[in-house]
Amino acid sequence: CGRGGHRGGQTGVLMRGHVQDQELRELYQEVILDHHRYPRNFREPPHATHRAEGVNPFCGDRVNVYLVLDGDRIREASFQGSGCAISTASASMMTDALMGQTREEAEAMCARFLSLVKGEKTDKDLDSDATEAGDLDALAGVRQFPVRIKCATLAWHTMIAALHESDVPVSTE
């Protein structure tokens, strides 16, 4: 039957699209798992000028973010804490990305990251940001898992609290 054959062809196209998505997911997971196993900037600097604490009770993630500011510029960003792979990887990538940024650039980066993981950006926006965001793009996949968004954004909310010298611990609740 000719019609059956035609439908088979369409299925083939769909399958290829599926495989690409799968590959993308695996690639992203590898980046996330690498940051989870070998977190960058995992330390408490003795000379931190700004610090804040964050908790995500939905998952049990805890993070302390430390910043060393020189005037308006972040000289050093680091963190400590315990949590799931997503929360640790996000904090690790964030601290890498913050080095050398001004306070204003850090806040803009946070806003971009939040819209990335919440899925408020189009694919076109993501493409144009790709080189800038680097590893952070790996976390765009969490938008498919709403419960995980809090894991991915915890470190960022905590970093903003540190910048604003807030003594109130951040909670995603």
Ligand code: ZN
């Ligand atoms: Zn988590």
